[in-house]
Amino acid sequence: MSDYRDDRALQRLLDELGRLPGIGPKSAQRIAYFLLEADIETARRLSNAIIEVKQQVHFCPICFNYATREHCDVCDDVSRDRSVICVVSEPRDVSAIERTGSYHGLYHVLGGVISPMDKIGPEQLHVKELLSRLADNDVSEVILATNPDVEGETTATYLSRVIRPLGIDVSRLASGLPVGGDLEYADEVTLGRAIEARRTL
Numbered sequence: 730m731s732d733y734r735d736d737r738a739l740q741r742l743l744d745e746l747g748r749l750p751g752i753g754p755k756s757a758q759r760i761a762y763f764l765l766e767a768d769i770e771t772a773r774r775l776s777n778a779i780i781e782v783k784q785q786v787h788f789c790p791i792c793f794n795y796a797t798r799e800h801c802d803v804c805d806d807v808s809r810d811r812s813v814i815c816v817v818s819e820p821r822d823v824s825a826i827e828r829t830g831s832y833h834g835l836y837h838v839l840g841g842v843i844s845p846m847d848k849i850g851p852e853q854l855h856v857k858e859l860l861s862r863l864a865d866n867d868v869s870e871v872i873l874a875t876n877p878d879v880e881g882e883t884t885a886t887y888l889s890r891v892i893r894p895l896g897i898d899v900s901r902l903a904s905g906l907p908v909g910g911d912l913e914y915a916d917e918v919t920l921g922r923a924i925e926a927r928r929t930l
């Protein structure tokens with residue numbers, strides 16, 4: 730057996746794991762010891778999966794969702810309703826909405842939300858690209874599905890102000906989602922209902 734008690738190697742692993750979101754020192758230690766005791770193949774599968782995701786996944790040039798081919802699965806899917814675009818802040822929100830099975834249109838991922846405190850305005854988000862999609866395509870409705878918190882509401886208000894003059898219906902997810910909560914943590918039924926019962930702005 731190799732000398733796995735090389736303190737520096739172990740410490741490096743603990744440091745890297747500790748940088749991951751949601752992983753405190755205790756969890757980092759638990760994962761590190763699991764990997765120390767696992768066979769080399771388990772460790773290799775994990776490290777390969779991390780490298781592969783970094784090498785193969787990029788942003789879809791149309792909607793900025795994650796993609797492994799040129800475009801993402803949603804943009805490539807000819808059965809999707811191209812007259813509706815659902816605007817979300819992060820790619821993980823696309824997964825949350827897809828899980829509900831209640832939505833069959835396209836998406837546009839902003840890459841964040843308007844946050845004056847963090848110096849993030851519309852120019853730092855994919856707003857320009859959204860507006861050019863709306864100019865080029867036969868989109869009749871835009872659903873604003875940013876989180877129901879202060880920044881999400883600010884972003885939705887801004888977008889509705891710039892999109893409505895284009896003659897496109899703008900709607901917002903129905904209330905019922907926990908205020909201040911994240912879309913990705915809403916259960917599928919609640920989120921599905923919020924999409925179906927969306928209100929026109």
Ligand SMILES: [Zn+2]
Pocket residue numbers: 789790791792793794800801802803804805
């Ligand atoms: Zn796409």
